[in-house]
Amino acid sequence: MQQRQIVAVGMVGCGFYAQNHLHAWADLRPEGAILAAVCDMDPGRAKAAGVKFGVPHFSCIETMLEAVPLDLLDIATRMDTHRPLAAIAAELGIAAIVQKPFAPTWEDCIAVVEKARQHNAWLAVHENFRFSTSMRAVKKVLAHGTIGTPRWARLSWRTGFDVYRGQPYLAEEAKLVIQDLGIHILDLARFFLGEVERLSCETQKRNPKIRAEDTATIMMRHTSGAVSVVEATYAAKRGDDPFPETLLEIEGDEGSLILSKGEKLTVTTQGLTFEDHVGGPLLHWTSRPWHASQEAVLHTNRHMFERFRLGLAADTSGEDNLKTYALVEAAYEAAASHASVKPKAHVT
Ligand code: NAD
Ligand code: 89Y
Numbered sequence: 001m002q003q004r005q006i007v008a009v010g011m012v013g014c015g016f017y018a019q020n021h022l023h024a025w026a027d028l029r030p031e032g033a034i035l036a037a038v039c040d041m042d043p044g045r046a047k048a049a050g051v052k053f054g055v056p057h058f059s060c061i062e063t064m065l066e067a068v069p070l071d072l073l074d075i076a077t078r079m080d081t082h083r084p085l086a087a088i089a090a091e092l093g094i095a096a097i098v099q100k101p102f103a104p105t106w107e108d109c110i111a112v113v114e115k116a117r118q119h120n121a122w123l124a125v126h127e128n129f130r131f132s133t134s135m136r137a138v139k140k141v142l143a144h145g146t147i148g149t150p151r152w153a154r155l156s157w158r159t160g161f162d163v164y165r166g167q168p169y170l171a172e173e174a175k176l177v178i179q180d181l182g183i184h185i186l187d188l189a190r191f192f193l194g195e196v197e198r199l200s201c202e203t204q205k206r207n208p209k210i211r212a213e214d215t216a217t218i219m220m221r222h223t224s225g226a227v228s229v230v231e232a233t234y235a236a237k238r239g240d241d242p243f244p245e246t247l248l249e250i251e252g253d254e255g256s257l258i259l260s261k262g263e264k265l266t267v268t269t270q271g272l273t274f275e276d277h278v279g280g281p282l283l284h285w286t287s288r289p290w291h292a293s294q295e296a297v298l299h300t301n302r303h304m305f306e307r308f309r310l311g312l313a314a315d316t317s318g319e320d321n322l323k324t325y326a327l328v329e330a331a332y333e334a335a336a337s338h339a340s341v342k343p344k345a346h347v348t
Contacts (some may be wrong), residue, residue, distance in 0.1 A: 004309045006032045010070040012061055013077035014040040014049035015038075016166050019237040021076050022053050023285040027298055033305040037068040037126050052113075066111070070094055072308055076126070083108045086123065090115045092260075095114065095122035095308050101179050102318070102325050109325050110346060111290055113318040117348075124136065124304050124314035125321035129184040129246060130191045131303055132296035133280030134263040139249060141257055142192060148254030150193055153228040153266060155185050158236040161243035161289070164210070170324070176212035178331050182232040185246060186327040187316075192250060193226045196327055198342050206235035218331050225282040230289045244293045263292065 003263060009025055011018060023311040025035040026233040038047040039058040050057025052200065058064035065088070073089040075098045084300075096116070102109045104126050116123035129135060136338040142150060153187040162172045170180060178201075199220040203213035215233040222228065240261060248259040253271035263279030279292060299318075307314045314320075326343035 003311075004032075004071070006034055007305055007309055008034050008069060009072045009074055009305075010036060010064060010068060011038040011049070012040075012064075012073060013081075013099075014038055014045045014074045015076070018076035020051070020285075021074055021301065022049055022292045023283075023294075024298040024301040025074070025125055025284070026053055027038055027285075028305060031305070032304070033301070036070060037064050038217040039064045039108055039329070041105055055186040061085060065094070066093060072097065072305070074121075075099060077161070079104050083112050084272075086112045086117050090119040090121040090123070091168055093119055093121055095124075096127050096162060097124045097304050098221075099126045100321075101183055101328070102321050106325060106329050106344065109172045109318075110260055113322060115319060120312075121319040124307075125316050125318060126297075126304070127184065127301055127316040127321060127324065128293065128296040128300040129188055130316070132283065133290065133299070134259060134265070134278045134295075135188065135191070135246070136299070137265060137276075137278035138250070138257060138259060139191065141265070141317050142189045142250070144253075146255060146267060147250065147252030147257055149226075150250050150252045151226050152307060153189070153193055153226065153248065153250040154231070155189055155192075155228060156231045156247045157185050158185045158231060158233045158238065158247075159243040160235065160237045164236055171210045171262075175235055175332060176210065176216050178216045178328055179284055181234070182216050182218070182230065182331065183328050185230045185232055186299070186331070187232055187321075187324040188248075189220060189222075189245060190324060190327070191293045192224045192248075193228055194224050195209075195323065196219045196330075196343055197223050198340045199327065199330050199334055202236075202333040203335040207231075213335070216331065216335070218334075219327075220327075224262075241313055243289050258264075319346070 019296040038049040043059040066253045095210040203219045204215040242261040265278045285291040330343040
């Protein structure tokens with residue numbers, strides 16, 4: 001397949017988190033990813049993004065697609081709109097990236113994947129945590145065999161940061177911390193330890209002002225035999241709040257690694273212990289505390305763009321992300337049934 005030199009990108013949704021996508025696409029312009037148009041059904045948001053990034057802006061996706069030839073649609077709206085927007089892209093043979101969570105239900109996710117397959121359209125999910133500089137550093141240590149085969153892990157995301165301020169809709173979600181945030185951590189568990197055989201889960205709603213669970217504790221048996229604990233909460237009250245960092249402990253046959261606050265990686269192997277800072281530098285558009293999440297957007301967009309350009313699937317293709325979404329579904333089922341649950345599989 002011939003490699004594309006230039007990829008014309010259209011952005012749908014210019015809200016809170018899309019600002020990071022817009023900056024990332026602007027940074028990737030010298031590499032050939034050209035932000036060509038933006039769209040938001042809120043005309044004020046569309047205009048603000050269009051003016052800021054110097055591209056035409058639209059408040060209707062169909063109008064944008066008629067006016068501007070695009071190769072890749074980056075959908076950073078909320079999950080309820082992912083299925084119809086991705087369908088519009090697939091029917092036109094345009095590649096699509098959808099933000100996490102993939103869609104509100106397993107059936108919706110399958111429908112998005114099937115629609116793309118039917119139209120031979122490239123599809124990926126913007127699952128950014130595994131692309132952050134620190135998570136790539138952890139993956140490298142594992143891939144080099146420095147700690148041997150991973151046997152046990154704790155992946156922890158515990159905060160009291162006011163996530164409802166920037167994302168007020170979170171307080172109204174029928175499913176909260178597993179679907180919104182745990183989904184990233186479950187994806188990391190797959191990334192580091194492989195697929196999951198079964199899981200159990202306990203949820204809690206500790207903040208009385210919100211609708212759904214804000215705390216989840218999940219225990220998983222991976223097909224490799226490894227066991228992991230995935231923790232996610234929006235209700236922690238901690239002096240040294242690590243938001244939005246994921247903290248890790250992974251124990252292998254030959255050693256261990258610990259990723260602690262401040263993106264400090266401690267690796268123990270053959271009786272020796274090494275420490276390193278493994279976070280990426282601040283970018284001109286990132287700031288603390290959001291930086292760790294933001295910089296991962298740049299790496300995610302670059303990965304998406306490069307894979308699409310080569311005609312290859314993204315690591316977090318629609319198909320791949322179904323496996324992460326199946327863990328979300330299994331966690332809710334396990335919490336409701338108080339039983340251990342085997343994640344669903346999508347059979348094509
Ligand atoms: P938001 O409500 O701030 O922005 C969504 C925007 O989409 C709004 O401006 C809305 O007008 C627009 N929109 C909705 N339907 C549209 C349509 N049909 N056509 C054009 N525009 C449309 O939401 P947000 O907080 O930016 O969240 C967006 C997504 O990003 C969510 O899926 C969320 O889970 C995800 N997110 C990811 C991270 C991360 O770290 N990866 C962090 C925050 C949010
Ligand atoms: O929505 C969440 C996400 O995906 O990452 C962090 C977040 O913005 C708030 O917890």
